[in-house]
Amino acid sequence: xxxxxxxxxxxxxxxxxxxxxxxxxxxxxxxxxxxxxxxxxxxxxxxxxxxxxxxxxxxxxxxxxxxxxxxxxxxxxxxxxxxxxxxxxxxxxx
Numbered sequence: 001x002x003x004x005x006x007x008x009x010x011x012x013x014x015x016x017x018x019x020x021x022x023x024x025x026x027x028x029x030x031x032x033x034x035x036x037x038x039x040x041x042x043x044x045x046x047x048x049x050x051x052x053x054x055x056x057x058x059x060x061x062x063x064x065x066x067x068x069x070x071x072x073x074x075x076x077x078x079x080x081x082x083x084x085x086x087x088x089x090x091x092x093x094x
Contacts, residue, residue: 054073062069 062072
């Protein structure tokens with residue numbers, strides 16, 4: 001004896017159910033799209049993107065002082081460069 005086959009409604013795998021309290025957003029609701037990529041041009045393009053491997057304690061020291069740790073590291077390196085340049089110019093005179 002054959003079993004009776006009943007038609008079942010197909011299962012919905014989509015989560016797109018109509019919710020009257022939460023209608024889908026339209027283009028008018030969202031407004032025009034705003035595309036932002038990156039920080040834009042530098043005010044003075046003098047910086048060079050590079051990778052420097054520093055010790056974790058050095059990074060932790062500068063980060064503990066708050067935002068702008070990369071600028072502070074750059075300032076400290078600039079002091080070393082300036083000190084070495086003045087030392088070399090003093091040596092070359094003698």
